[in-house]
Amino acid sequence: MHACLSPAELSAALAIPDLSDPASGHALAQLSAVVSGALAAHWEVPLEVHRPGPLVSTRDNYDRLGFSSGDVTCDARYSRHVSPTVMLRSHTSAGMPAVLDSLRPELGRHDTLHVLPGLVYRPDAVDRTHVGTPHQLELWRLRSRGLLGVPDLTDMLGSVVDAVLPGTRWRAVPSVHPYTTAGVQLDVQVDGGWLELAEAGLVAATVLRAAGLDSRRWCGLALGMGLDRALMLRKGIDDIRLLRSSDPRVAAQMADLLPYRPVSAMPPVRRDLSLLCADDVDAEVLGDAARTALGPDADVLAGLDVLAVTPVSVLPAAALSRLGVAREAGPAGPGSGQANVLVRLTLQSLERTLTAREANRLRNRVYLALHEGPVQELIAG
CATH class of the missing domain: 3.30.930.10 (Bira Bifunctional Protein; Domain 2)
Known part of the structure; x- marks a missing residue:
């Protein structure tokens, strides 16, 4: 279905x-x-x-x-x-x-x-x-x-x-x-x-x-x-988001096929996430869910990199406790078919510098959309 x-x-x-x-x-x-x-x-x-x-x-x-x-x-x-x-x-x-x-x-x-x-x-x-x-x-x-x-x-x-x-x-x-x-x-x-x-x-x-x-x-x-x-x-463009940029300096250059003249770039902000997800999840599925979670703010999501995928069955006890899952739950119990997925978000507006508070709020929205565990780790915004 x-x-x-x-x-x-x-x-x-x-x-x-x-x-x-x-x-x-x-x-x-x-x-x-x-x-x-x-x-x-x-x-x-x-x-x-x-x-x-x-x-x-x-x-x-x-x-x-x-x-x-x-x-x-x-x-x-x-x-x-x-x-x-x-x-x-x-x-x-x-x-x-x-x-x-x-x-x-x-x-x-x-x-x-x-x-x-x-x-x-x-x-x-x-x-x-x-x-x-x-x-x-x-x-x-x-x-x-x-x-x-x-x-x-x-x-x-x-x-x-x-x-x-x-x-x-x-x-x-x-x-x-x-x-x-x-x-x-x-x-x-x-x-x-x-x-x-x-x-x-x-x-x-x-x-x-x-x-x-x-x-x-x-x-x-x-x-x-x-x-x-x-x-x-x-x-000669190195960021696909520029094709839809509303920055007048960029948008004016999207009306012809002449070489792109770079404008000043805003600094990126990175946030790491420790998620509990299905063990067969991949960057494409996570990326799609992250874009959906951010909705109209998705254009600030410059990157989502999967750093590591570790099955719950081999996680150390401290990690299991932090995630709120039990390894011995059995094939149908909590944590079965899941993995601890470490993800790095790169947030970067094309028009302005993001504040730490804005970045944390965006990070939390993505985290809540991707994380499937009982324990949530949110950053104060």
Whole structure:
């Protein structure tokens, strides 16, 4: 049974502005247009932009794209369900089954770049490069009456890199994706290291057939790219929160694709938490819960690092006493299936310096949301 979002949680998620929408005037929308326009011009094919709503069927988000129920990405912890059969999309490719369905009546030649930009919704780690509602850009070239193969895919990768980061070295690393064959991860070289920019492959015949398209007649290329990271690389931004900053000095720079000019940074404040949580908890789940707990103040959460996870069964007596659990309670008793999780919060406003009192209050809100033990350790605020 899926845990569903409450009406308040759904309303909050749907209220987040989609900065890939051209009406926003944001650099994310500009980059989306630059990349898709460059590809269409390079291939000399028409371009169609699709902007379906963020609520999709679970079947379109997972099943029709080749995900199996056992895949980690399908776990209820990593999906934001509205009902057992409807969810907030976890990737923009969830809109592609409907696009494929619309092509069934096509009898003539079709060779078009289908573009799906927008927000996606999923738990994620809290750090300077991740956020729970990132923007993605899906680029699918779909063709009837003609083959598309690995050379075309390689050509696509090079064109995307040239559009995002002109002149940058890149490589394609083999990678398995449920809805493609010959899948690759597209990496770009930045400051001497390799960073993932996108994932791509040939559209799998099973995905085409699931939409009622004859895979002997239809073929395609599929590429998905995180727009936030691409823009950060393009402009030289090191903190993803800057993309939504209300600081006029920053916001003014989010209206173009020119290099970012840093403004003075506010000092970070760190708070360590000792939590009692399920022993299979991870940084993504904790990060999502922390963002939810902070609500409109979530933009001050610059990082959440899991420092250690220690099962209750091996904790020393002093730690058990502090947490208020008993090791000998048995497999169904208090503490079973739980662990002591040490977490470090990094709190940093982009506009002003946080006071110790403010930091303590924020710390307590996160602590109360994450801690599952009977004894609470709050800091006076």
